[in-house]
Amino acid sequence: MKKIGLREFLFLAPVIVLISIFSLVPVIQSFTYTFFDYRLNDQQNAGLYLNERFNYELFDETQLYLTMFLEEDKQQVTDPVLLGKIDTVIAKVEDKAKAFAGKEGVQKITKEEKTELIVLSKETQEVVQQLAEQYDTANEENLPLIAKDIENSIIPANFIGLKGYKQALGDARLGAALVNTTIFTFVSVAFELVLGLALAMIMNKAMRGKGLIRTTSLIPWAIPTAVAALMWSYLYDGSSGIVAHLFQMVGLVDNSRELLLSAGGAMVSTILADVWKTTPYMALLLLAGLQNISKDTYEAADIDGASSIQKFFTITIPLLKPSILVALLFRTLDAFRVFDLIYVLTGGGPGGATETLSIYGYKAMFAQTNFGYGSVIVMIMFVCVAVIATIYVKFLGANLMDKN
């Protein structure tokens, strides 16, 4: 082993940079998002504002129209008092605009500036109202709205602390999503383990056709999940889906049309599609473990007169345990994060019956553009994944890391 120097460090630099920018920093950012009322399509909440800020661009636009419209409407005003007031407002607004010249985007402002701006906004609104009451001017309808925009340029802080998490605690939809995710994960991984183990043992025994079995097993694993999901959505289709038709024939469902339209049917269908896609993968992982168990152990057991069942429970399972745990770890985490399959197959429906945490998180973030609450959901999912991983790694012991 060589000690690492600067030159050797360069070997690692690209990985560190990539992992930092695209994996670690985003996690920290997501975590930060959870403390803000952060909505992309809402002008007042489209950023993370710990303090109050001022939208200089919006103000600049506002003052431009405000002075223009006031100058225009002023022509009709005969009352000298009001005329004086209008002139003061215009002067004040122009003063502010001069003071703010050169500032761009959204920036912090001081308390004094904020109070001043609110006073100015109120004053302008009063003048505009008076103007509208006394005269019938051209910009009667626009002016009040524009006057209000001075205030709207002030962006309140949207730091909400732990409120997002508090909202999550009382969110029934989130609870349902968590339950759905758990059911999906538990049931599909359990089936995959049992079927995968059986399959691995058959594959281990099979003399002929090994290549064919391996190829056949790899195809479902290798095709994109979205493609598999679309394929299954056709097979499950109410009127022309052959699997739905088959289910109806053997009496699993009363009517093939209800398969994807009933809560239970949709969940069973997604689990079945997942089992179809990933059992072969599980089997391949377990097969590799099985092939590492030496034949001698079984022969010794044969001499001692052990039955097949005894051999299975006293030799195969204990010796296969590390492989089983690794396979379970990978599969549990994958199933818990499931997105593509459900997104394409059911979209979370019917009525949220198959909505998992990642689907809910995705909808909150990209359909409702609520990045704040979406991040809370994703963060809860992250914690669940961390807990699952920790439990498995505990069981696996240092096994996984020691090797390197």
Place this chain on the structure above:
Amino acid sequence: MDTTSKKMKWIVGFLIAIYLFAMFFPFLWILITSFKTSGEIYGDGAFRFIPDNPTLQNFITVIVDKGILGAIKTSLIVSFTTTIYIVLVATFAAYAISRFDFKGKNVLLGIILAVSMFPQMIVVGPVYNLFQDLGWTNSYAIILPYSTITLPMAVWILVTHFNQIPLALEESAKMDGATPVQTLFKIVFPLAAPGVFTTAIIVFIAAWNEFLLTITINSNKSYHTVPVAISFLRTQFEILWGEVAAATTIVTIPTLLIVLFFQKQIVSGLTSGGVKE
């Protein structure tokens, strides 16, 4: 004894047959459907095994009107570039992890392993914002965040492979005055070539199958990869199963070829993640 083992053989054979059928059937059915006319798909012929009036219309529509070949092209570009840069970067890192001694090595490995367990959903929001700010949405820059799914497993598989290459060879190279980079390319790389190739195949498949990042960041149709383009065939109001079947058939071909040619590498890559000692 002889009869029971014969019986056993029959049972095993039967189970294998059922398994193969279950795995193959969805593909077979999609293939059959792709040649059916829509009248047959929605009408009485829905469950017929041999189409009455076989037609290529579905394929023509999908290729000409829906531009499925464009999606395949995008997917090829994205997957190949991802594979090349990820394998290159991961090779250097895995070599360093496998051969050099440095502080925080276990921390680095732990982080890499942890990243592979992240829910992808957690990086999508910030990466989306980053790409919006940089104006990188709807571009091939999407390959950069692909590192979050492909890089950890590439490093992991390669470290396993490098650890199996004896140190002695490199030490003699060093004595002959080779630099670390020379050692890596002249000694380690040729020896590790099978492992590197395995990694490349696995990374390629992972990049080919990626869905979430592309659907959120590249909303423009011309940057849709195969999985995303396929998912858009299923609209809310009409589902043209004939076209879906034809598109699925077409996009399954590349995967099928990869599996047929590289199954040994795929299996070795899949199982080097902690099963083999």
